Amino acid sequence: MGAGSKPNQWLTVALLTPTSIWFLFLLILPLIVILVFSFGERAAVGGYAGGFTFEQYGNLPSRLKAFQNTMLIAPLGTLLSLIVAYPLAYYLALRVSRRFKLLLLVLVIVPFWTSLLVRTYAWIFILGGRGIPTLLEFIGIEGVRLINTPGAVLVGIVYGYLPLMVFPIFVSLEKLDKSLLEASSDLGGSPFKTFMQITLPLSMPGIATGCMLVFILLMGEFLIPAFLGGGKVFFIGNALVDLFLQSRNWPFGAAVSVTLVVIMLITVSLYMRMMMRSKTGRDESLM
Amino acid sequence: MRIYAIAVFLFLYVPIGIIVLFSFNAGRHASELRGLSVQWYGKALSNPFVGDAFVTSLIVAFSVAILSSLMGTAAALALQRLKGTMRVLFDGLIYISVMIPGIVIGIATLVALVTVFDFLNPLLASIWPEGTKPPKLHMGYVSVIAAHTLFTMSLVIILVRARIAGMDRSLIEASMDLYATPWRTFYQVTLPQIYPAILAGFLLSFTFSFDDFIISFFVAGANTTLPIYIFSSIRRGITPEVNAIGTMVLAVSLILLMTAQFFLRARTNR
Amino acid sequence: MSKTNDDNKPISAKKFMKYFRSYQKGSISRRHFLGVTGLGTAMTIMGTAIPSLWSGKAHAFPDLGDRLVFSTWPNYWNQVNLDEFSELTGVHIQVNAFGSNEEMLAKLQAGGTGWDVFVPTNYTISNYVALDLIEELDLSRIPNYDAAANNPKFAGPATVNGKVYCVPKNWGTTGFIVNTKKIKSKPKSWKDFFDVTMGKGSGHTIVHDYQLTTIGAALCALGYSFNSIDAKELAEAEALLIKSKPHLFAITSDYQPGMRSGDAWMSICWNGDGTQLNNDLPEMEYVIATDGGEIWSDFYAIPKGAPHLDAAYAFINYMQDPYIQARDAVVHGYAPTDARAIALQPDSLGNDPILHPAAELMNGLEFGAAQTLTDPIRAEVIARFKSA
Numbered sequence: 023m024g025a026g027s028k029p030n031q032w033l034t035v036a037l038l039t040p041t042s043i044w045f046l047f048l049l050i051l052p053l054i055v056i057l058v059f060s061f062g063e064r065a066a067v068g069g070y071a072g073g074f075t076f077e078q079y080g081n082l083p084s085r086l087k088a089f090q091n092t093m094l095i096a097p098l099g100t101l102l103s104l105i106v107a108y109p110l111a112y113y114l115a116l117r118v119s120r121r122f123k124l125l126l127l128v129l130v131i132v133p134f135w136t137s138l139l140v141r142t143y144a145w146i147f148i149l150g151g152r153g154i155p156t157l158l159e160f161i162g163i164e165g166v167r168l169i170n171t172p173g174a175v176l177v178g179i180v181y182g183y184l185p186l187m188v189f190p191i192f193v194s195l196e197k198l199d200k201s202l203l204e205a206s207s208d209l210g211g212s213p214f215k216t217f218m219q220i221t222l223p224l225s226m227p228g229i230a231t232g233c234m235l236v237f238i239l240l241m242g243e244f245l246i247p248a249f250l251g252g253g254k255v256f257f258i259g260n261a262l263v264d265l266f267l268q269s270r271n272w273p274f275g276a277a278v279s280v281t282l283v284v285i286m287l288i289t290v291s292l293y294m295r296m297m298m299r300s301k302t303g304r305d306e307s308l309m
Numbered sequence: 310m311r312i313y314a315i316a317v318f319l320f321l322y323v324p325i326g327i328i329v330l331f332s333f334n335a336g337r338h339a340s341e342l343r344g345l346s347v348q349w350y351g352k353a354l355s356n357p358f359v360g361d362a363f364v365t366s367l368i369v370a371f372s373v374a375i376l377s378s379l380m381g382t383a384a385a386l387a388l389q390r391l392k393g394t395m396r397v398l399f400d401g402l403i404y405i406s407v408m409i410p411g412i413v414i415g416i417a418t419l420v421a422l423v424t425v426f427d428f429l430n431p432l433l434a435s436i437w438p439e440g441t442k443p444p445k446l447h448m449g450y451v452s453v454i455a456a457h458t459l460f461t462m463s464l465v466i467i468l469v470r471a472r473i474a475g476m477d478r479s480l481i482e483a484s485m486d487l488y489a490t491p492w493r494t495f496y497q498v499t500l501p502q503i504y505p506a507i508l509a510g511f512l513l514s515f516t517f518s519f520d521d522f523i524i525s526f527f528v529a530g531a532n533t534t535l536p537i538y539i540f541s542s543i544r545r546g547i548t549p550e551v552n553a554i555g556t557m558v559l560a561v562s563l564i565l566l567m568t569a570q571f572f573l574r575a576r577t578n579r
Numbered sequence: 580m581s582k583t584n585d586d587n588k589p590i591s592a593k594k595f596m597k598y599f600r601s602y603q604k605g606s607i608s609r610r611h612f613l614g615v616t617g618l619g620t621a622m623t624i625m626g627t628a629i630p631s632l633w634s635g636k637a638h639a640f641p642d643l644g645d646r647l648v649f650s651t652w653p654n655y656w657n658q659v660n661l662d663e664f665s666e667l668t669g670v671h672i673q674v675n676a677f678g679s680n681e682e683m684l685a686k687l688q689a690g691g692t693g694w695d696v697f698v699p700t701n702y703t704i705s706n707y708v709a710l711d712l713i714e715e716l717d718l719s720r721i722p723n724y725d726a727a728a729n730n731p732k733f734a735g736p737a738t739v740n741g742k743v744y745c746v747p748k749n750w751g752t753t754g755f756i757v758n759t760k761k762i763k764s765k766p767k768s769w770k771d772f773f774d775v776t777m778g779k780g781s782g783h784t785i786v787h788d789y790q791l792t793t794i795g796a797a798l799c800a801l802g803y804s805f806n807s808i809d810a811k812e813l814a815e816a817e818a819l820l821i822k823s824k825p826h827l828f829a830i831t832s833d834y835q836p837g838m839r840s841g842d843a844w845m846s847i848c849w850n851g852d853g854t855q856l857n858n859d860l861p862e863m864e865y866v867i868a869t870d871g872g873e874i875w876s877d878f879y880a881i882p883k884g885a886p887h888l889d890a891a892y893a894f895i896n897y898m899q900d901p902y903i904q905a906r907d908a909v910v911h912g913y914a915p916t917d918a919r920a921i922a923l924q925p926d927s928l929g930n931d932p933i934l935h936p937a938a939e940l941m942n943g944l945e946f947g948a949a950q951t952l953t954d955p956i957r958a959e960v961i962a963r964f965k966s967a
Contacts, residue, residue, distance in 0.1 A: 030390070033491075037387035038399070040380045041462065045402045048459045049409075052417035055424055067710060067953045069688060070420075084959075088966040106317065113314045126314075128566065133321050135562035136328070137520055139539045140555030144324035147331075151840035167782060169842060170829050184321065242410020244523050249543075252837075253788055253830030253965060259412045259523070261966045266416060266527075268681045268789060269958035270688065276420065279413045290408050357645070358673040423689060447691035531648075531693020531886070533673075544833060545653060545676035 053283075059276035068270025078277035085278060088261040091247075093285075095172060095257070096240035099179035100233050106180055107187035107232065112221075114188070115195035116203075127192065134185040142178050142249045149174050149250065170252030178246040183239060187232040194228030195221070230297050234290070241286055258282050325559070332552035349553040359554060362538035366519055369450065369534060373457040373518040378511045380458075381465025382503070386495075388466070389473055406463040415527035418456045422448065422528065448530025456528050457518045464517075465510035472506035643670050643890040650675040650683060650697040652877075653833050654852055655749075657910035664897050670890045678832035679789030680952060687712045687882055694882050695891040698748060701736040701876045702791075702947035708739045714881040715742050720892040723899035725919060733876035733916040745878035746899060749851070749913035752936065752944060753792050753873035756838060756848035760862040766845070768870040769800035773823055775845065781826040785834040785846035790961040791947050792847050792873060793820065793830075799871035806948040813956050820964045830965055838863065854912030854933050865933045867940045874944040876916060908934075 060078055065071040114126055133141060147153050149168040158166050168174055198221065206216040244259035251260075258278065265275035332350070336343030353359050388399055426446045437443035476499070484494040522536040529537060535558070542551045649661075653676040661672045675694070677683050680703045686692050688710065699707060707713040718724060724746045726734070733750045737743055755772055759765075761783065766775050773796075776784040786793045795805040797816035807813065828843045837843035838856055848856075853865030879895045881888065897903060904920035914934045915921055951957055 034387045034390050037383040038391075041384040041399075041466075044380065044455070044459055044462060045406070048418060048455055049402060049406050052414075052421040055421040056413075056417045059420060064955055066955075067706065068685070068958070070424075084963050085966050106320075109310070109313050110317045113310050117310060129318065130321070132559070132563065132566075133325055135516070136325060136555050136559045137536055137539055139522060139536055139543070140328060140551065140558075141324060143543055143551070144328050146836075147327060148324060150836075151842035155842075167828075167842065181320070181324065184317075238408060238410065242412040242523070244412055252828065254824075254827060256966045259410070261962070262412055262416060264962055264965055266419075267685045268679065269962045270681070270685050271955075271958060271962070272420060275416065279416055283409055283413055286408050286410065287405070290404075357671045361646075419689060426690070448689075449691065530691035533693075541675050544678070545674055 056276045056279050059273050060280050062273040062276075064271045064273055068272075070272040070276075078274045079281075081274060082277065082281060085258070085261050088256045088258050089281075089285075091172075091255060092241060092243075092257045092259075095175060095179070095255070096237060096243070099176055099183075099240050100237045102176060103180050103183050103187045103236050104229065104233060107184055108191060108229070111188045111191035111195055111228075115192050115198075116200075127189075130188050131185050138182055139245060142182060142246055145174070145178050145181065145250055149177070169250065170254045172251075172255050174250040175247050175255045178250040179240060179243070182246060183236045186235050186239075190231040190235070191225055191228040194225045194231075198224050226297075234293070237293075238286070238290070241282070328552050329556050329559075331549055332556045334549040334552070336549075349549040350557070353550050353553045353557070356550075358533070359538065362533045362535045365450075365532050366535040369453050369457065369525075369532075370515045370519040372450075372454045373461055374511045374515040376454070376458045377461035377465045377514040378507050381462045381510060382469050382507050384462070385466045385469035385473060385503075386499075388470065403463045403466055406459050407467070411460070411521065411523045414456055414459065415524040418452065418524075419448075419527040422452055448528055449532055452528040452530065453525050453532065453534070456524050457514075457521060461510075461514035461517055464513055465507070468506045468510045468513075469503055472503045476502050643668050643893050644887050645669050645671055647672045647696065647887050647890045647894055648675065648692075648694050649673065649894070650677060650692075650694045652676060652698060653678075654835060654855060655698070655877075655911050655913070657907045659910075660898070660903050660907055664894060667897075668890070668893060670887075670894070672894070676833075679787070680791075681789050681958075684712075684952065691884075692882065693886055695885040695887045696894055697880055697882055698877050699745065699880050700947065701733075701878070702949045703952055704736050704744055704878065704880070705739050705949045706952050707880070708742075708744055712883055713744050714883055714885065714888075715744055716746065716881065717892070718743060718746075721746060721896045721899060723896045723901075725899075725917065728918040729916050730918075736876070737878055745880035746895060747916040748877040748879050748898075749908065749911075750874070750876040750916050751850045751913045752867055752941070753795075753847065753849055753875065754853070754865060754867040755796075756834075756846050756853050756856055757864050757866060758838065758841075758844040758860075758862055759864050761844040767866065767868070769796045769868045769872070770870060772796065772845065772868065773800050773819060776823050777826045780844050783828050783842070783844035784823075784826065785829050785831060785837055785843045786820075786827060787832045787834075787847050788830045788961075788965065789832060790957045791951055793964075794957055794960060795871075795873060795947075796847055796868075799868060802870070805871050805873060805945045806951055808948075808950055808954045808957060810956055813960050817960045817964060820960075821967050824964065824967055849913075850933050850936075851912035854931070857933070858912075867936055867944070869943065871943045871945065874941060874946055877913075 059070050061074050061076070063071045063073040063075060063077070110130070114123060114130070118126060146169065151169075154168055155166045158164070202220055202224075203216060206220055207213070211219070242259050243257050244263055247255050247257045247260055248263075251257075253260075262275055262278055262282075265271050265278065331342065333345045333347060334342050335346035335348065384399075388396065391399065430443075430445055433446070434443040480498050480502075481494060484498045489497070520536060521534075522540060525534045525537055526540070533541075535554075539551055539554060542548070542554075647670045649672050651674060655676075656674065661674070665671050680700050683697060683699065684703065684706070687694075687707070699713075704713070718726075729747050730750075734747045737745045737747060755766075755769075757766060762775060762780050764771075764775060764779065766772050772784075786796070794813065794816050797819045798807050798812060799805055801812070801815055801819065803809075803812045803816070807816075829837055831837070834843065834846040834848065835852060835856065838846055839860070848865060850865055850867075853863070856863040857865060879898060881891045881895075885891050898907070899917075901915075901917060901919035901923055904915045904917055905923040908915050908920070908924060912934065915924075
C-alpha cells in the first residue's frame with residue numbers, strides 16, 4: 023500500500039474488480055470482436071475470414087424489411103401493452119381492497135413463471151386453423167387467417183410482456199398519495215381532470231420503466247415472431263439467428279448486430295433524455 | 310373497470326388453461342383432445358433428459374443469481390464512492406449491458422469465445438506434457454452463467470443503487486460517530502436497509518436466467534437448459550409432453566410462492 | 580430375408596430378444612450371446628468389460644453409459660425402436676429434430692454440440708469430411724451393416740477418399756403435398772406449384788426455410804437445374820420467391836402441423852412425410868414434380884468428439900438391423916436403402932407409389948450437389964428471401 027493512500031480506496035477497487043472483469047471479458051471484448059468481424063469477409067464454407075471491407079455494411083439494405091418490421095412492431099407492441107396494462111394496474115392499485123390486492127397482483131405475475139416458450143406456443147393453437155378460425159366458422163365467418171400475421175405477433179407480445187408492464191405502473195400508482203386525489207375531487211375536479219392532472223403525471227416513472235423494459239426486450243425478440251409469425255413476420259432477431267445458424271455468414275451477422283446496438287443506444291438515450299427533461303422520469307426509474 | 314380487469318385476467322389465463330388441459334391429452338398429436346390421461350406426465354418424469362435439463366437450468370439460475378447479487382451489491386456500494394471519469398465509465402457500461410438485446414449478447418459471446426478457444430486450444434495442446442490429454446476449452450456451464458450474469462449483475466447494481474440513494478444516511482453517520490468499524494456499520498446498518506433490493510435482484514436474476522432461451526441457445530454448448538429442451542421438443546413435433554413440462558414448472562413455482570407466503574404470514578402473525 | 584446366425588451375420592430383433600432371454604436364464608454363455616448379437620465385437624475392442632457389471636442387472640450393456648444424443652429430422656423415427664434400444668441397453672436417447680443441414684453444419688462448426696449420432700444428407704458428407712467434423716467409422720463395430728445389400732446409388736456418398744464416414748439410413752424424394760379438397764386444379768410441376776400459390780391458393784402455401792429445396796423448386800419452375808449455382812439463374816429464382824412471398828402461409832421445414840390444421844393447402848414435402856399425412860388425411864396427395872426436384876439419401880454418422888462413442892456405435896448397429904429398419908420405415912414412410920430391410924417390408928409398402936415411385940417419374944430428379952451447401956450466393960438468396 024503506497025504511503026498516504028487510504029485503505030478505503032483499496033476497498034473500492036476490490037469491490038469493483040469482479041464487475042470490471044465481467045465488463046471487460048463479457049461486454050467490451052465480445053463487442054470489439056463483433057466490431058472487427060463486421061469488417062471481415064465470409065469464409066468459403068461459412069464463418070469468418072479476415073479482411074477489411076465495408077461490404078457487410080453496404081449489404082445492410084437487403085435486411086431493410088427486418089429492420090422496418092422490428093422498428094414498427096416493437097414500439098407498437100410496447101404501446102399496446104401499455105394500453106392493456108394501465109387500466110389493470112390502476113384498478114389493482116386504487117380500486118381493490120387491501121385483502122385482494124396482493125392476491126390479484128400475484129395472479130398477474132404467475133403466468134410470467136411459466137416458460138415464455140410454452141405460453142407463446144399455446145397461442146399457436148388458439149390462433150391456428152383449429153382454434154379461433156374454427157369457432158368463427160360456426161358463426162358463419164369463413165376463411166379468416168390469424169396465425170403468421172403481424173397481428174398474431176402483436177397478440178403474442180402483449181401476452182408475453184404484460185406482467186412486465188403492469189408491475190412498475192402498479193408500484194408507482196401504489197405510492198401515489200391518495201389525499202391528493204381526494205383533494206382534487208373535493209375541489210370539484212372531474213374524474214377525468216383528476217386523472218389527467220394528477221394520476222397520470224405521477225405514474226409516469228412507472229410507465230417509463232415499463233415501456234423501456236418491454237421495448238428493449240422486443241428489439242431483440244426472436245421467439246414470438248418465430249412461433250407466431252411463421253417466418254413471414256421477420257424481426258432483426260430472426261434475421262440474426264438465420265445469419266448465424268443457416269447461412270453461417272458471421273461478418274454480415276456481426277454488421278447487423280453492430281447496427282442493432284447503435285440503433286438501441288440512440289433510441290434509448292433519446293428516450294431517457296426526453297424523460298429526464300420532462301422531470302418525471304428520474305434516473306432510478308429505470309428499474 | 311372490474312369487467313375490464315376480469316377480461317384481462319381471462320386473456321392471461323385462458324392460454325394457460327389450454328396448456329394444462331392438453332397436458333392431460335390421451336392422444337399423440339397435441340392439436341386434438343382425445344380423452345384424458347396422465348401418461349405424458351409419466352413420460353416426462355421418466356425421461357432423464359427432462360431431469361437433466363431441469364437440473365442444468367437450476368444450477369445455472371442459482372449460480373447466476375448468487376454471482377449477480379454478490380458482485381452487483383459490491384459494485385453498487387463501491388460506485389457511490391467513485392467520482393469523475395471512472396464513475397461515468399461504469400455508469401455507461403452498466404446501461405449498455407442492460408440495453409443490449411440478449412440475442413446480441415449471445416451471438417457476440419459465442420463469436421468471441423469460439424475465436425479465443427480456436428486460438429488457445431492448439432496453444433494448450435502444444436505446451437501440455439507428452440502423453441497426457443490436453444484440456445479442450447469449450448462452451449458449457451461457465452459460458453452460459455457468465456453471459457447471463459452480465460445482464461443480471463447490472464440489474465442488481467441498478468436496483469441496489471436506487472435503494473442506497475433512498476437510504477437514511479444519518480444512521481450511517483451516527484454509527485461512524487459511535488466509532489463502529491466500517492464492517493460493523495455495513496453489517497448492522499447498511500445491509501438491513503438495502504437487503505430488500507438485493508433479494509429482489511436475486512429473484513429477478515434467477516427468473517431471468519431460468520427462463521432465458523436465446524442467450525443459452527448460442528452459448529450453452531452441449532448443456533441443455535429447460536427452455537432449450539422445450540424449444541427442441543416443439544420442433545420435434547408437438548406432443549403433450551411439452552404441456553406436461555410447462556404445467557409442472559407452473560405448479561412448482563406456485564408451490565414455492567405459497568410456501569413463501571405461508572412462512573411470511575407465520576412470521577408476521579407472531 | 581434375415582439369414583442364419585453365424586458370428587458375423589446380422590440378427591433380427593426378435594431373435595435378439597430370444598437370445599437375450601436365454602442369456603438371462605443362463606442357458607447360453609455370455610460370450611455366445613455377445614457373439615451372436617454382434618454387440619460383443621464392440622466390447623472386445625474396447626477391452627473394458629467389467630465383470631461385476633454383468634451380474635444380475637436388468638441392462639445387458641451397462642458400459643455403454645446411459646445417455647445418447649441423436650440429432651435427426653422431424654417425424655423421422657419409430658419411437659418403438661428407440662424405446663426398445665433403451666430397454667435393452669439402458670441408454671436413454673434424446674432426439675433433437677433439425678430443420679436443415681445448414682443448421683446442423685452451423686452447430687457443428689460452432690463446436691461442443693454434445694451429439695453422438697446425427698443424420699446428414701448425401702450432399703453434406705464431403706463437406707463434413709473436409710471440415711474435419713465427422714468420425715471415420717470403424718465398420719467392425721457395426722456388424723449389422725451389410726454394404727453389399729445397399730444400393731451404391733444411395734450408399735455412395737458415405738465413402739470419401741476411400742474411407743467410410745457413415746452408413747445409409749433411408750432414401751427419398753422431395754416434391755410437394757397438396758390438399759386436394761382445397762386445391763382442385765391438380766398441380767403437376769413446380770411451375771404449377773408457384774402459379775397456384777400466387778393464384779387460387781394464395782395465403783396457403785408452405786416452403787422450406789433452407790436453401791436447397793426452396794431455391795431448387797424455384798429454379799425447376801424456371802426450367803433450370805435444381806442444383807444451379809449460376810448467379811443469373813439464382814437471381815431469377817430469388818425474384819420468383821420474393822414475388823410469391825406475400826402469398827405464402829409460412830416459411831418452415833416443419834410443415835406437418837400447418838397442413839394438418841388446414842391452414843396450409845400445399846407445401847414442399849419429403850415423400851415419407853407425404854405418406855404420413857396421406858395415411859391420416861386421404862385428401863393429402865404427394866406429387867413428384869414433372870419439371871425436376873430432389874432425390875436424396877440420409878445416413879447415420881458420428882460427429883468428432885461425440886461424448887458417448889460406444890453407445891453411438893451400439894445404436895447405429897442396432898438401427899442397421901434389417902428388422903429394425905423395416906419397423907422404422909413402417910412409421911416414417913421412407914424407404915430403406917438396404918435390400919434385406921426392403922424384403923421384410925409388408926407388400927403394401929413395397930408397392931407403395933410414394934415410397935417407390937415409377938422409374939420414369941424419377942428421371943428428372945437430381946441428387947443435391949455438395950457445393951450448394953456452402954455456396955455463398957445460395958445462402959444469401961435464401962436469407963434475403965426470408966427477411967424480405
